[in-house]
Amino acid sequence: xxxxxxxxxxxxxxxxxxxxxxxxxxxxxxxxxxxxxxxxxxxxxxxxxxxxxxxxxxxxxxxxxxxxxxxxxxxxxxxxxxxxxxxxxxxxxxxxxxxxxxxxxxxxxxxxxxxxxxxxxxxxxxxxxxxxxxxxxxxxxxxxxxxxxxxxxxxxxxxxxxxxxxxxxxxxxxxxxxxxxxxxxxxxxxxxxxxxxxxxxxxxxxxxxxxxxxxxxxxxxxxxxxxxxxxxxxxxxxxxxxxxxxxxxxxxxxxxxxxxxxxxxxxxxxxx
Amino acid sequence: xxxxxxxxxxxxxxxxxxxxxxxxxxxxxxxxxxxxxxxxxxxxxxxxxxxxxxxxxxxxxxxxxxxxxxxxxxxxxxxxxxxxxxxxxxxxxxxxxxxxxxxxxxxxxxxxxxxxxxxxxxxxxxxxxxxxxxxxxxxxxxxxxxxxxxxxxxxxxxxxxxxxxxxxxxxxxxxxxxxxxxxxxxxxxxxxxxxxxxxxxxxxxxxxxxxxxxxxxxxxxxxxxxxxxxxxxxxxxxxxxxxxxxxxxxxxxxxxxxxxxxxxxxxxxxxxxxxxxxxxxxxxxxxxxxxxxxxxxxxxxxxxxxxxxxxxxxxxxxxxxxxxxxxxxxxxxxxxxxxxxxxxxxxxxxxxxxxxxxxxxxxxxxxxxxxxxxxxxxxxxxxxxxxxxxxxxxxxxxxxxxxxxxxxxxxxxxxxxxxxxxxxxxxx
Numbered sequence: 223x224x225x226x227x228x229x230x231x232x233x234x235x236x237x238x239x240x241x242x243x244x245x246x247x248x249x250x251x252x253x254x255x256x257x258x259x260x261x262x263x264x265x266x267x268x269x270x271x272x273x274x275x276x277x278x279x280x281x282x283x284x285x286x287x288x289x290x291x292x293x294x295x296x297x298x299x300x301x302x303x304x305x306x307x308x309x310x311x312x313x314x315x316x317x318x319x320x321x322x323x324x325x326x327x328x329x330x331x332x333x334x335x336x337x338x339x340x341x342x343x344x345x346x347x348x349x350x351x352x353x354x355x356x357x358x359x360x361x362x363x364x365x366x367x368x369x370x371x372x373x374x375x376x377x378x379x380x381x382x383x384x385x386x387x388x389x390x391x392x393x394x395x396x397x398x399x400x401x402x403x404x405x406x407x408x409x410x411x412x413x414x415x416x417x418x419x420x421x422x423x424x425x426x427x428x429x430x431x432x433x434x435x436x437x438x439x440x441x442x443x444x445x446x447x448x449x450x451x452x453x454x455x456x457x458x459x460x461x462x463x464x465x466x467x468x469x470x471x472x473x474x475x476x477x478x479x480x481x482x483x484x485x486x487x488x489x490x491x492x493x494x
Numbered sequence: 495x496x497x498x499x500x501x502x503x504x505x506x507x508x509x510x511x512x513x514x515x516x517x518x519x520x521x522x523x524x525x526x527x528x529x530x531x532x533x534x535x536x537x538x539x540x541x542x543x544x545x546x547x548x549x550x551x552x553x554x555x556x557x558x559x560x561x562x563x564x565x566x567x568x569x570x571x572x573x574x575x576x577x578x579x580x581x582x583x584x585x586x587x588x589x590x591x592x593x594x595x596x597x598x599x600x601x602x603x604x605x606x607x608x609x610x611x612x613x614x615x616x617x618x619x620x621x622x623x624x625x626x627x628x629x630x631x632x633x634x635x636x637x638x639x640x641x642x643x644x645x646x647x648x649x650x651x652x653x654x655x656x657x658x659x660x661x662x663x664x665x666x667x668x669x670x671x672x673x674x675x676x677x678x679x680x681x682x683x684x685x686x687x688x689x690x691x692x693x694x695x696x697x698x699x700x701x702x703x704x705x706x707x708x709x710x711x712x713x714x715x716x717x718x719x720x721x722x723x724x725x726x727x728x729x730x731x732x733x734x735x736x737x738x739x740x741x742x743x744x745x746x747x748x749x750x751x752x753x754x755x756x757x758x759x760x761x762x763x764x765x766x767x768x769x770x771x772x773x774x775x776x777x778x779x780x781x782x783x784x785x786x787x788x789x790x791x792x793x794x795x796x797x798x799x800x801x802x803x804x805x806x807x808x809x810x811x812x813x814x815x816x817x818x819x820x821x822x823x824x825x826x827x828x829x830x831x832x833x834x835x836x837x838x839x840x841x842x843x844x845x846x847x848x849x850x851x852x853x854x855x856x857x858x859x860x861x862x863x864x865x866x867x868x869x870x871x872x873x874x875x876x877x878x879x880x881x882x883x884x885x886x887x888x889x890x891x892x893x894x895x896x897x898x899x900x901x902x903x904x905x906x907x908x909x910x911x912x913x914x915x916x917x918x919x920x921x922x
């Protein structure tokens with residue numbers, strides 16, 4: 223084995239062979255995050271369920287009852303919970319990923335490892351949360367005697383891929399940016415809070431005037447959440463062009479985020 | 495064959511620019527408004543370097559280092575804090591990249607810049623062995639194979655399934671070391687990690703490192719412990735301000751290094767402020783030290799049997815919850831006379847909030863001569879800061895016995911041991 227060390231200029235290239243040899247470490251990091259997620263809490267894993275459930279209850283009372291928000295003719299709790307399920311993967315991934323480099327600063331300064339795997343490993347825990355929150359979804363549907371369209375589940379792998387691409391793309395960028403400019407820590411929660419309002423989670427896209435719908439479509443989570451509701455809840459036919467825009471935007475995010483991360487990565491140990 | 499080949503390696507850092515104060519309200523407001531722009535420019539500059547252009551806030555941590563290390567060699571790297579030792583190891587282990595130059599390493603590289611990297615307090619000993627092993631580059635299979643040996647080496651026994659936050663300091667360090675001891679690289683880079691264990695365990699680890707070297711492993715060993723360097727290494731290099739001052743046979747290099755150390759202290763100053771260039775790698779550091787005698791006067795002049803009071807001030811943010819403070823006293827021959835460690839000797843740890851501490855040293859059973867004091871801050875896992883030439887003092891008078899015979903270091907040794915002479919009556 224021979225290692226050549228020289229100044230790094232521009233983008234550091236991705237060494238796929240090296241990434242593959244670090245797959246066990248990726249697994250260990252993901253396992254550590256899952257293991258530690260709810261340590262030293264009273265309710266433990268219940269939090270993974272409580273969070274989306276209570277959000278759903280609050281949204282149902284405020285938007286469903288008080289504001290009488292239309293929900294494509296299905297019970298509002300089901301409508302909003304379906305959106306929250308996917309939204310939460312995205313928002314919690316983004317939170318974890320953007321902090322992943324700072325939180326592992328001690329490791330980055332003391333040991334070499336391909337840094338791209340740290341953000342990637344930190345989002346696995348969001349999918350575990352999704353699984354638990356998903357069980358509650360089944361309960362809610364049974365409670366309302368709602369029969370979903372099971373073939374819509376076939377869409378899920380594609381939607382997951384899009385969510386992973388956006389979260390990683392955006393997350394890589396934020397994680398690297400956060401190393402030098404710690405403003406992200408304050409800006410991101412606020413940004414995510416606002417972003418949910420330009421994503422059709424609490425309202426159906428049908429209430430947005432046609433002329434402005436393209437603005438929402440630029441937010442890649444729009445296509446993802448609309449397609450899930452359309453496919454699984456059967457609220458309307460799937461809007462394939464909107465989904466295609468989401469996929470396209472997410473690929474752009476992914477490439478840009480990765481490129482930024484690889485460029486910034488070489489100075490992490492010096493700046494942290 | 496050279497297993498490591500280093501050619502004109504250089505590394506440039508930018509030190510964070512100092513904040514300027516402001517004097518008027520108008521100025522303060524203006525500065526407040528323009529702060530985001532200035533901050534942005536400053537932060538951006540941290541990683542941007544114009545080609546070959548010297549700027550005032552740039553520091554060459556390494557400058558044109560060239561070196562070849564043979565297979566199976568154990569090379570000691572010595573030098574003051576901030577001389578570039580750690581930077582060299584960080585570059586060789588790919589943690590950071592050089593600004594200029596080239597290095598070639600033939601073989602699997604492991605670096606031990608700290609023990610227990612990635613240890614998580616909530617995880618059990620068993621879980622941390624796997625996590626830490628993986629972080630250090632071991633495969634899961636390798637860890638499983640060595641697992642029982644690691645546990646045995648660490649002497650943790652039945653506590654292996656207890657979260658490590660319940661471990662004592664010693665247990666924690668032993669476990670961390672045990673994992674590192676079973677690394678099987680061809681090239682091992684070690685940075686001042688032996689200093690964290692207790693003495694008995696340090697010896698065990700030194701033994702293991704020696705064994706590894708015998709097995710044909712190439713080791714680069716950074717340490718302030720000249721005894722360890724002497725006993726482990728055949729060759730050594732002495733770095734100062736990023737350049738190699740001397741390389742060669744270990745005893746020669748160490749001897750020259752220790753000689754120069756003695757002349758570096760300003761012997762007459764009872765208050766020393768830290769040179770900020772010295773501390774660019776430390777988040778938490780000793781900012782100043784003051785020497786006071788038992789009457790509360792600032793001085794560096796003492797007599798035999800006097801007491802020294804050192805007031806030590808700290809700055810920065812510690813990356814751990816508590817620390818141990820240490821001092822070493824060297825005589826004018828560069829020999830270690832004695833040392834004190836708050837943690838291991840007294841079980842005394844300072845919380846990370848503690849920014850001022852005092853050390854009472856004495857009564858000084860020392861002969862007249864010049865002495866210097868080294869100060870060190872250790873966390874559980876690593877050295878947080880070291881100040882080699884913190885302060886010096888003179889013993890100006892040493893007449894410990896009945897006559898006014900003056901005892902001095904150069905003539906009669908460093909320490910005064912009380913003794914008495916008696917004639918024995920002959921039994922008739």
